[in-house]
Amino acid sequence: MTIPQLLETQRDYFATGQTKSIAFRKDCLVRFRESIKNHEQEIINALTADFKKPAFESVATEVSIVMMELNKAIKEIWKWQMPKKVSSSLLNFPSSDKIIYEPYGTTLVISPWNYPFQLAVGPIVGAIAAGNTIVLKPSELTPKTSELLAKIIAEVFEKGHVAVVQGAKEVAQELLAQRWDYIFFTGSVPVGKIVYKAAAEHLTPVTLELGGKSPCIVDQSAKIQLAAKRIVWGKFVNAGQTCIAPDYILAHTSIKDKLLTALDVEITNAYGADPAISPDFARIISEKNFDRLSSMLENATVFKGGNTDKDALYIAPTVLDNVTVKDKAMQDEIFGPILPVLTYENKEDISRIINSMEKPLSAYVFSEKRSFKKWFNNNFSFGGGAMNDTLVHFVNDKLPFGGVGHSGIGSYHGKKSFYTFSHAKAIVSRGTWIDIPMRYAPYKGKIGVLKKFMNWL
Numbered sequence: 001m002t003i004p005q006l007l008e009t010q011r012d013y014f015a016t017g018q019t020k021s022i023a024f025r026k027d028c029l030v031r032f033r034e035s036i037k038n039h040e041q042e043i044i045n046a047l048t049a050d051f052k053k054p055a056f057e058s059v060a061t062e063v064s065i066v067m068m069e070l071n072k073a074i075k076e077i078w079k080w081q082m083p084k085k086v087s088s089s090l091l092n093f094p095s096s097d098k099i100i101y102e103p104y105g106t107t108l109v110i111s112p113w114n115y116p117f118q119l120a121v122g123p124i125v126g127a128i129a130a131g132n133t134i135v136l137k138p139s140e141l142t143p144k145t146s147e148l149l150a151k152i153i154a155e156v157f158e159k160g161h162v163a164v165v166q167g168a169k170e171v172a173q174e175l176l177a178q179r180w181d182y183i184f185f186t187g188s189v190p191v192g193k194i195v196y197k198a199a200a201e202h203l204t205p206v207t208l209e210l211g212g213k214s215p216c217i218v219d220q221s222a223k224i225q226l227a228a229k230r231i232v233w234g235k236f237v238n239a240g241q242t243c244i245a246p247d248y249i250l251a252h253t254s255i256k257d258k259l260l261t262a263l264d265v266e267i268t269n270a271y272g273a274d275p276a277i278s279p280d281f282a283r284i285i286s287e288k289n290f291d292r293l294s295s296m297l298e299n300a301t302v303f304k305g306g307n308t309d310k311d312a313l314y315i316a317p318t319v320l321d322n323v324t325v326k327d328k329a330m331q332d333e334i335f336g337p338i339l340p341v342l343t344y345e346n347k348e349d350i351s352r353i354i355n356s357m358e359k360p361l362s363a364y365v366f367s368e369k370r371s372f373k374k375w376f377n378n379n380f381s382f383g384g385g386a387m388n389d390t391l392v393h394f395v396n397d398k399l400p401f402g403g404v405g406h407s408g409i410g411s412y413h414g415k416k417s418f419y420t421f422s423h424a425k426a427i428v429s430r431g432t433w434i435d436i437p438m439r440y441a442p443y444k445g446k447i448g449v450l451k452k453f454m455n456w457l
Helices: 003-015 022-038 040-051 055-081 118-129 143-156 169-176 189-200 224-240 256-271 287-295 347-355 370-379 415-420 447-456
Strands: 084-086 095-103 106-110 133-137 162-164 182-186 206-209 215-218 248-252 301-304 318-321 338-344 362-366 384-387 422-430
Touching: 003 106, 003 133, 003 169, 022 040, 022 055, 022 118, 022 143, 040 055, 040 143, 055 118, 055 224, 055 415, 106 118, 106 169, 118 133, 118 182, 118 415, 133 169, 143 162, 169 189, 182 189, 189 206, 215 224, 215 347, 224 256, 224 338, 224 362, 248 256, 248 347, 256 301, 256 318, 256 338, 338 347, 347 370, 362 370, 415 422
Parallel strands: 106 133, 106 182, 133 162, 182 206, 215 248, 215 362, 248 338, 318 338, 362 384
Antiparallel strands: 084 095, 095 422, 301 318
16 A cells, blocks of 8 residues: 555545544553553564663663553543633623634654654554544664554554554655644654655644753752762663753863762663673664764763774763863764763853753753752753753653754643644634624724723723
């Protein structure tokens, strides 16, 4: 079946109205959940085969998060779908007003390679809950996981409801050339711009989950050893291939050396003296990304790590010292196990460095000073973040997850996923027992009364 034929099949399926049934949506989500449970070990094996992802990380950062999203949607879908009554305007007296949530229709989800299961299935859960049909384009860089996704989805759904299309760049281009009712993309900023441009051709609404250089501020009041432990976890999980990983550290000059020592200790605690033989450290996804990351180590001051093995696609957990904003590691999002450490003396230094870059997807602050954390949150724009930890805002389904500016458009997770994939339709129901004549022509003598009434409102 060609891509245009598949899209037509999904349009026909949506036109039957079957996906508008809440009972149908819930049943699909329940069956999806059961299939994922049954295939959990296969999912773990596929992620290991694709880039040596540790089993614990596969469960913690992929399967468990998907199950949380499914459990939430199954439990709450009836509540989410209910029309929301809102207070009516006196301008429409008498009336009753409400918001009805309806599915967009045929949706396209393009998912990335770094969390190839979670970032594919998470948006699908929201799209199903909202009553859409979905075509998923998973990453070609994780073939085992993509094949398994196709297998699971084919077991659970009819092709007209949810289908998987595999392939490389050319397939993505053909998919983007079609007219969809909604597009959800997770990936890099450059590709996000391509997706946005293609969507604009058809005025298709989009959610873009992108990335950026997420800062991590460590001030002089921080609990250094705990900060180092949480930074090492957030930075080096998935070998640093996480869109919300701390991209660089901004440490106060008075505690920089102490922080470097603590980072050294915590990396060894996590991955041993030789992380290359650790079962808990993943690999780089491809030679292209290995080469890109390795180039950041050229002429850099390596404080910790720096070892590489191209044949194994291995780059050690690495900390760089004496870094400036002009260094190669500071030019683009790193997206790998390299952590530059810069220093600052005052708030002006922080502002100068952060504001010299695009708005990041995440930001982190380690500090015991409430005023400093408040200052940071009030003065910088970023998608989301955490105080005295890293990554953890992602796992709370009550918080919307998404970027701002170059780090993304729109958000999702939990209830927000349902609303992302739903059109909020405004309905006003007017009464007929009275009809105030003010709005009707002729208008002579009515302007003064209108102004008084509007000022009163």
